[in-house]
Amino acid sequence: MSALIESKALTKHFKIGRNQIVHAVDDVSLAIEDKEIVGLVGESGSGKSTFGKTLLGLHRKTAGEVYFEGEQLPDIYKPADFQRYAQRIQMIFQDPYSSLNPRMTVGEIIGEGLRLRGDSEGAAIREAVAVWLERVGLERGHMSRYPHEFSGGQRQRVGVARALIMQPKFVVCDEPISALDVSVQAQIVRLLGELKDSLGLTMLFIAHDLSMVRYVSDRIAVMYMGAVVELGPADDVYFEPKHPYTQILIASNPRPDPRSERNRKSVAITGEISSPLNIGSGCRFANRCPHVMEVCRADTPGLILRDCGGSPREVACHLYEPIAGPN
Amino acid sequence: MSMAPSSANDPAVLEVTDLHVEFDTYGGIVKAVRGASFNVRRGKTLAIVGESGCGKSVTVQSVMGLIPMPPGRITKGTALLDGVDIVRRKVIDGKDIRGNRIGMIFQDPMSSLNPTMRIGDQIAETLHVHRGYSKADAFKRAVELLALTNIREAEKRAKQYPFSFSGGMLQRAMIAMAIACEPDLLIADEPSTALDVTIQAQILDLLKELQERNNMAIILITHDLAVVARMADDVVVMYAGEIVEKGSVDDIFYRSAHPYTLGLRAAMPSESRHVESGLQPIEGSPPDTFNPPPGCSYFARCPNAMRLCERNPPPRFEVSPHHYSNCWLHEPGAPKDVDGLYFAEQP
Numbered sequence: 194m195s196a197l198i199e200s201k202a203l204t205k206h207f208k209i210g211r212n213q214i215v216h217a218v219d220d221v222s223l224a225i226e227d228k229e230i231v232g233l234v235g236e237s238g239s240g241k242s243t244f245g246k247t248l249l250g251l252h253r254k255t256a257g258e259v260y261f262e263g264e265q266l267p268d269i270y271k272p273a274d275f276q277r278y279a280q281r282i283q284m285i286f287q288d289p290y291s292s293l294n295p296r297m298t299v300g301e302i303i304g305e306g307l308r309l310r311g312d313s314e315g316a317a318i319r320e321a322v323a324v325w326l327e328r329v330g331l332e333r334g335h336m337s338r339y340p341h342e343f344s345g346g347q348r349q350r351v352g353v354a355r356a357l358i359m360q361p362k363f364v365v366c367d368e369p370i371s372a373l374d375v376s377v378q379a380q381i382v383r384l385l386g387e388l389k390d391s392l393g394l395t396m397l398f399i400a401h402d403l404s405m406v407r408y409v410s411d412r413i414a415v416m417y418m419g420a421v422v423e424l425g426p427a428d429d430v431y432f433e434p435k436h437p438y439t440q441i442l443i444a445s446n447p448r449p450d451p452r453s454e455r456n457r458k459s460v461a462i463t464g465e466i467s468s469p470l471n472i473g474s475g476c477r478f479a480n481r482c483p484h485v486m487e488v489c490r491a492d493t494p495g496l497i498l499r500d501c502g503g504s505p506r507e508v509a510c511h512l513y514e515p516i517a518g519p520n
Numbered sequence: 521m522s523m524a525p526s527s528a529n530d531p532a533v534l535e536v537t538d539l540h541v542e543f544d545t546y547g548g549i550v551k552a553v554r555g556a557s558f559n560v561r562r563g564k565t566l567a568i569v570g571e572s573g574c575g576k577s578v579t580v581q582s583v584m585g586l587i588p589m590p591p592g593r594i595t596k597g598t599a600l601l602d603g604v605d606i607v608r609r610k611v612i613d614g615k616d617i618r619g620n621r622i623g624m625i626f627q628d629p630m631s632s633l634n635p636t637m638r639i640g641d642q643i644a645e646t647l648h649v650h651r652g653y654s655k656a657d658a659f660k661r662a663v664e665l666l667a668l669t670n671i672r673e674a675e676k677r678a679k680q681y682p683f684s685f686s687g688g689m690l691q692r693a694m695i696a697m698a699i700a701c702e703p704d705l706l707i708a709d710e711p712s713t714a715l716d717v718t719i720q721a722q723i724l725d726l727l728k729e730l731q732e733r734n735n736m737a738i739i740l741i742t743h744d745l746a747v748v749a750r751m752a753d754d755v756v757v758m759y760a761g762e763i764v765e766k767g768s769v770d771d772i773f774y775r776s777a778h779p780y781t782l783g784l785r786a787a788m789p790s791e792s793r794h795v796e797s798g799l800q801p802i803e804g805s806p807p808d809t810f811n812p813p814p815g816c817s818y819f820a821r822c823p824n825a826m827r828l829c830e831r832n833p834p835p836r837f838e839v840s841p842h843h844y845s846n847c848w849l850h851e852p853g854a855p856k857d858v859d860g861l862y863f864a865e866q867p
């Protein structure tokens with residue numbers, strides 16, 4: 194198998210104020226195979242959206258490289274590059290409202306990519322738009338409406354249709370179902386599965402709903418403060434999380450059951466919590482980690498295959514011994 | 521007097537009765553809300569759930585006086601805040617109720633935050649305007665509020681603009697703004713869609729704590745049934761602009777009395793290793809909002825539909841005390857062999 198898209202030591206820092214730097218994404222290397230869906234979860238503010246956008250050249254990289262189909266993507270995108278890649282790479286944005294032009298009808302918004310590509314007639318574009326509206330559970334008749342005339346979840350689906358109508362090879366889906374009720378979520382998830390089978394669609398699926406991510410993904414990557422701390426097959430990560438942060442995350446996943454939720458203990462976080470504005474040495478989770486050891490504060494654990502008992506896992510944690518790789 | 525638990529009779533902060541809301545659009549009139557009635561009790565949480573586009577946000581926007589008119593119209597109904605109808609007035613005792621007595625967390629953070637103003641200043645402004653804080657005190661309090669919602673290094677973050685916040689950080693900034701004035705009623709429209717589960721849990725705990733301290737009532741709109749399970753006392757289930765089931769949180773989860781509620785529960789992802797179960801979308805699509813069907817709105821998708829349902833709108837049946845379902849299956853003569861559906865115990 195070969196990677197469709199791969200980041201190598203991708204880093205994105207934002208400068209704020211005079212000498213403040215936000216370490217939004219630090220040294221993330223991730224290879225996504227052809228037709229693979231990688232779920233990306235992690236704390237709010239941990240850099241998921243920034244990673245997705247930097248991967249696609251929507252933010253200028255601070256350092257690192259991105260390869261798509263073996264070819265290095267440009268450091269600085271020119272308009273022609275966007276044109277060229279838009280056919281194969283798309284993004285579904287986290288904030289559906291500010292990413293939709295309020296002065297265009299939804300039909301114009303969804304059809305714009307096809308129009309810019311310039312190989313279809315107006316009538317064909319309208320028909321394609323109608324089909325995609327229905328595929329995401331909206332109505333043909335919605336074409337003439339403006340974004341503000343939709344509900345939150347309807348707008349989110351407009352964003353999904355706009356990206357997928359291009360039949361891209363790779364999509365970064367940033368919280369694509371977060372505003373949808375469970376039934377419509379199930380419908381969109383089924384649609385994504387069909388596209389994976391029919392078009393070989395490959396995806397980075399950013400979401401916070403772990404039970405849904407597990408359904409959708411082949412592998413799950415867990416991010417904490419700019420770094421991927423665990424990576425493995427979806428069910429393994431979900432049922433046998435290894436990194437202490439992943440363990441807390443999975444254990445905090447609420448259940449749709451009032452009796453058990455009423456008895457759930459609150460999860461107070463104790464200790465001085467570091468932030469991406471203030472990255473010390475050592476493991477970034479050390480201050481919150483229930484298993485913290487001396488070494489964790491001194492030495493940053495790498496995301497490498499480690500012996501976790503059972504099958505090895507890529508996990509950035511000193512609790513587990515590295516497995517010497519073939520190289 | 522009924523023998524229902526006394527809690528269900530607690531005084532209501534907000535009483536919404538027979539609310540109807542429409543919008544003029546290019547294609548015709550969208551009937552977004554059709555006859556919604558519910559109460560929100562002091563110190564309690566009412567959750568509103570339902571399919572995307574069913575009218576949840578429009579319902580609470582009407583209460584907040586936020587429906588743009590035109591193209592919107594509240595054609596009928598009242599919303600009494602402590603007995604005063606606020607659908608038609610925004611000021612009580614010389615004070616704007618918005619931001620003051622009622623706090624609102626919007627579904628779209630960016631639609632309510634000013635992109636050209638520092639986050640801390642926006643929160644401070646509410647405190648300055650509604651609570652008379654001095655500028656300096658208001659900013660200090662804004663920083664505290666951001667820290668309460670788990671924004672790290674709140675002091676530095678307060679000086680940033682919205683574009684440099686992540687989706688979940690924006691959501692938390694808006695929560696900080698909504699609770700700044702310690703409102704009597706907090707309306708939270710999908711407040712945790714961008715939060716990971718650990719931060720979500722802390723935010724929900726924070727809201728509960730405020731609720732207990734100030735006897736604050738909460739209307740919580742969420743599609744996340746786990747959040748409903750954790751937070752709600754009462755639940756309203758909406759479908760295509762109407763309320764189809766209403767009851768206590770246990771009624772809705774353990775004694776679902778409407779086929780749509782059952783369908784929602786079946787769509788949840790399963791937690792077992794075998795992923796074949798669960799995640800079943802409800803087949804079909806919601807009815808045309810321009811021409812709602814004459815009978816039950818759920819007729820076309822209902823696995824248990826009867827002939828009667830097509831043309832006749834179902835009345836409201838009280839299946840147990842304070843637990844209501846608008847479904848013909850509860851008619852005494854109707855078949856009762858529906859898997860998983862709760863029926864009133866026959867005397």
Ligand SMILES: Nc1ncnc2c1ncn2[C@@H]1O[C@H](COP(=O)(O)OP(=O)(O)OP(=O)(O)O)[C@@H](O)[C@H]1O
Pocket residue numbers: 207208209215216217235236237238239240241242243244287469683684685686687688689714715716
């Ligand atoms: N344009 C920007 N300018 C400055 N800082 C930014 C910018 N965009 C993001 N950041 C910062 O980068 C960090 C990561 O943000 P990002 O949006 O990637 O998080 P996220 O994991 O997507 O979070 P969420 O789940 O809340 O959406 C945050 O600290 C955020 O404040």
Ligand SMILES: Nc1ncnc2c1ncn2[C@@H]1O[C@H](COP(=O)(O)OP(=O)(O)OP(=O)(O)O)[C@@H](O)[C@H]1O
Pocket residue numbers: 341342343344345346347372373374543544545550551552570571572573574575576577578579591627809
């Ligand atoms: N300004 C408007 N003009 C026309 N139609 C509107 C307008 N605002 C909302 N609608 C329509 O009213 C209906 C109810 O919308 P509402 O926003 O209340 O849905 P919702 O239940 O909050 O959905 P979601 O879960 O997706 O946020 C939808 O069909 C929507 O398209």
Ligand SMILES: [Mg+2]
Pocket residue numbers: 241242243287367686687688
């Ligand atoms: Mg994000």
Ligand SMILES: [Mg+2]
Pocket residue numbers: 344345346576577578627709
């Ligand atoms: Mg809504």
